[in-house]
Amino acid sequence: MQHLLEVKNLQTTFFTPSGEVRAVGNVSFNLEPGKVLGIVGESGSGKSVTAYSILQILTHPGRIVGGSVKLHGQELVGLPEEEMRKVRGNKISIIFQDPMTSLNPVFTIGNQLMEAIILHTQRPREQARERAIEMLRLVGINEPEKRIHQYAYELSGGMRQRVMIAMALACEPDILIADEPTTALDVTIQAQILELMLELQKKLGMAIIMITHDLGVIANMCDEVVVMYAGRICERGTAPEIFYNPRHEYTRGLLRSIPNIDNDEKSRLIPIMGTPVDLLNLPKGCPFAPRCERAMKVCLNQFPEEYWVAKDHIASCWVNVLEKVGAPLAELGGQEAAQQMAREGEEAAQ
Amino acid sequence: MSEVTAFQPDPQYLVQVRDLREHFPIATGFTKTTMLKAVDGVSFDIRRGETLGLVGESGCGKTTVGRTMLHLYKPTGGEIWFDGRKVEKGPTLNEFRRRAQLVFQDPYSSLNPRMTVGDIVAEPIDVHRLCASRKERNERIQNLLSMVGLSSEQATRYAHEFSGGQRQRIGIARALASNPEFIVCDEPVSALDVSIQAQVLNMLEDLQSQLGLTYLFIAHDLSVVKHISNRIAVMYLGHMVELASSNELHHHPLHPYTISLLSAIPVPDPVKARQQKRIVLKGDIPSPLRAPGGCPFNTRCSRATEICRHSNPAFLEVAPEHYVACHHVSS
Numbered sequence: 249m250q251h252l253l254e255v256k257n258l259q260t261t262f263f264t265p266s267g268e269v270r271a272v273g274n275v276s277f278n279l280e281p282g283k284v285l286g287i288v289g290e291s292g293s294g295k296s297v298t299a300y301s302i303l304q305i306l307t308h309p310g311r312i313v314g315g316s317v318k319l320h321g322q323e324l325v326g327l328p329e330e331e332m333r334k335v336r337g338n339k340i341s342i343i344f345q346d347p348m349t350s351l352n353p354v355f356t357i358g359n360q361l362m363e364a365i366i367l368h369t370q371r372p373r374e375q376a377r378e379r380a381i382e383m384l385r386l387v388g389i390n391e392p393e394k395r396i397h398q399y400a401y402e403l404s405g406g407m408r409q410r411v412m413i414a415m416a417l418a419c420e421p422d423i424l425i426a427d428e429p430t431t432a433l434d435v436t437i438q439a440q441i442l443e444l445m446l447e448l449q450k451k452l453g454m455a456i457i458m459i460t461h462d463l464g465v466i467a468n469m470c471d472e473v474v475v476m477y478a479g480r481i482c483e484r485g486t487a488p489e490i491f492y493n494p495r496h497e498y499t500r501g502l503l504r505s506i507p508n509i510d511n512d513e514k515s516r517l518i519p520i521m522g523t524p525v526d527l528l529n530l531p532k533g534c535p536f537a538p539r540c541e542r543a544m545k546v547c548l549n550q551f552p553e554e555y556w557v558a559k560d561h562i563a564s565c566w567v568n569v570l571e572k573v574g575a576p577l578a579e580l581g582g583q584e585a586a587q588q589m590a591r592e593g594e595e596a597a598q
Numbered sequence: 599m600s601e602v603t604a605f606q607p608d609p610q611y612l613v614q615v616r617d618l619r620e621h622f623p624i625a626t627g628f629t630k631t632t633m634l635k636a637v638d639g640v641s642f643d644i645r646r647g648e649t650l651g652l653v654g655e656s657g658c659g660k661t662t663v664g665r666t667m668l669h670l671y672k673p674t675g676g677e678i679w680f681d682g683r684k685v686e687k688g689p690t691l692n693e694f695r696r697r698a699q700l701v702f703q704d705p706y707s708s709l710n711p712r713m714t715v716g717d718i719v720a721e722p723i724d725v726h727r728l729c730a731s732r733k734e735r736n737e738r739i740q741n742l743l744s745m746v747g748l749s750s751e752q753a754t755r756y757a758h759e760f761s762g763g764q765r766q767r768i769g770i771a772r773a774l775a776s777n778p779e780f781i782v783c784d785e786p787v788s789a790l791d792v793s794i795q796a797q798v799l800n801m802l803e804d805l806q807s808q809l810g811l812t813y814l815f816i817a818h819d820l821s822v823v824k825h826i827s828n829r830i831a832v833m834y835l836g837h838m839v840e841l842a843s844s845n846e847l848h849h850h851p852l853h854p855y856t857i858s859l860l861s862a863i864p865v866p867d868p869v870k871a872r873q874q875k876r877i878v879l880k881g882d883i884p885s886p887l888r889a890p891g892g893c894p895f896n897t898r899c900s901r902a903t904e905i906c907r908h909s910n911p912a913f914l915e916v917a918p919e920h921y922v923a924c925h926h927v928s929s
Contacts, residue, residue: 290791290792290793291791404882404883407882434655434656435818435862436655436858436862436879437655438862439861439864439876440878440879443876461791463792463866464863464865464866464871467865467867467868467870467871468864468871468872468874487868491866491867491868502792505792506792506796506821506866507799507822507824507825509820509825510848511825512845512848516803517796517800518796519794519795519800520793520796521797523761523763523764523794524761524791524794
């Protein structure tokens with residue numbers, strides 16, 4: 249089966265003066281057409297760098313050092329810059345966290361929208377202008393004919409993010425990468441933008457990669473979830489699997505540490521102990537091991553391999569191996585074995 | 599406003615704020631200045647030992663309330679009463695500032711990069727001359743650092759050597775240095791990662807019960823505020839729109855703004871999130887420079903009628919301990 253986007257063993261390293269920073273190490277996931285995939289992690293977990301690596305818009309000391317990214321089966325890693333430019337904006341586009349700094353302050357928003365349209369579709373100016381107005385109307389901006397003559401500073405944060413979305417969708421990409429699109433916005437505005445994104449996704453049928461640190465946003469938007477820590481994937485699977493059946497201590501810790509608004513009793517939060525890892529001195533084994541309550545000797549020495557723990561759920565944690573949950577990903581028929589084991593587990597529970 | 603002048607402080611409250619106003623002059627033209635009404639007539643009380651949460655979106659004036667209460671800004675109008683005394687300029691202000699402290703949002707810009715952690719933490723001690731000898735001062739620093747979970751050898755390091763969560767601990771240690779009774783926590787966990795957030799929240803709760811502190815907890819994240827607060831106040835465009843106990847506010851919000859704010863929180867639970875009925879507010883928050891007449895929320899409110907556009911509703915107690923400012927609730 250061919251996936252829309254297939255990321256395999258992607259590795260990105262920043263060659264800084266103080267040493268090599270392995271921002272992304274061996275990341276693999278697939279994206280299907282029309283699905284929303286969430287990448288969740290804390291700062292420094294490599295979620296944004298993964299997105300930038302897919303689009304190859306890494307800044308200077310950063311370089312993809314291994315792995316492959318396939319779009320419709322076509323390899324993107326190693327593609328000449330000329331070819332890559334045809335992919336960006338056209339097939340895969342991106343919206344950034346801060347809509348203020350990602351819009352150019354000295355050009356009108358109409359000008360910036362039209363630039364993208366003219367570059368990618370070779371339409372004449374007049375048609376591009378019409379398309380720009382149409383896009384602004386699509387993202388819910390009133391009086392778009394007037395707005396295209398305005399500058400970024402004249403718009404509110406929510407409006408700017410709408411303009412960014414209009415720009416990203418102007419060429420009807422197959423994949424929209426949203427890098428923390430609502431982090432800089434207030435909750436009521438965040439609700440507007442998330443609603444708009446889901447609505448447009450249904451209307452235009454594109455796939456979305458949603459990058460965020462907010463598990464609430466993930467639960468609201470995503471079909472599938474990838475949890476990252478220190479540049480590695482802890483686990484990936486469908487949203488219900490990740491939220492209701494987490495199979496990695498980090499995910500469990502994250503879910504435990506957020507206050508539950510429906511809990512009326514005064515209770516203490518259960519934090520994840522310790523401090524985030526230093527990417528310059530990554531531990532030898534599982535990067536989460538120094539903070540993990542259930543860390544074993546093997547965790548400190550060897551990175552756990554990917555394991556099917558249920559259908560559509562893959563985790564990298566030695567605890568699963570120890571408890572004999574699932575089967576290795578590399579093993580033929582691992583998925584079936586995992587399903588079988590999950591069924592047996594359920595029967596045993598009954 | 600005759601009752602304001604005849605105000606009698608109530609001893610069960612540590613802090614009482616009456617009709618607080620803070621207006622900033624903003625240059626809007628070559629010679630023209632407009633008054634930005636950041637806080638416009640806010641009244642509330644904080645009990646001894648309780649945590650009052652203050653929520654609202656950016657620009658609603660919640661930070662200004664916290665800073666004006668501590669007289670970091672001179673109030674344009676209104677009164678602040680602390681422990682039975684009115685807070686005003688004069689010889690008592692210094693003592694008030696020792697007893698009331700502030701924890702800032704950004705743990706990066708609120709610590710001086712040229713000072714050692716020990717000196718940062720000891721600054722309130724030096725300012726208020728709380729330690730007689732060098733030895734006593736050092737002991738106090740060690741003591742404060744251990745209270746916030748840092749080790750004593752870290753006193754000689756500089757702020758840049760610490761992570762965000764550790765920096766926030768330093769900021770909290772500094773706030774504790776002068777033995778305060780009241781601490782304004784201005785978004786203390788907003789800049790931190792979720793896993794670190796829980797550590798700092800737990801620590802704030804522990805310190806509160808150990809030292810008998812009273813908190814004003816300012817934040818925009820309602821689930822965090824609900825977790826830590828006994829009561830919650832909601833602000834919108836410089837006005838307080840609702841005040842109730844945390845559980846009451848969560849289960850029976852009355853003001854249309856609070857209702858939509860609560861419904862807009864993304865719940866970290868895929869099944870619940872899909873069942874959730876969202877009330878998505880139309881439009882943006884108006885600029886406080888051009889605040890609408892009448893009720894501040896009338897431009898975005900689904901229940902707004904003629905009266906909302908003309909008169910600002912009074913902040914009334916509609917149920918025991920539940921205050922709301924809305925024409926459609928009080929009637």
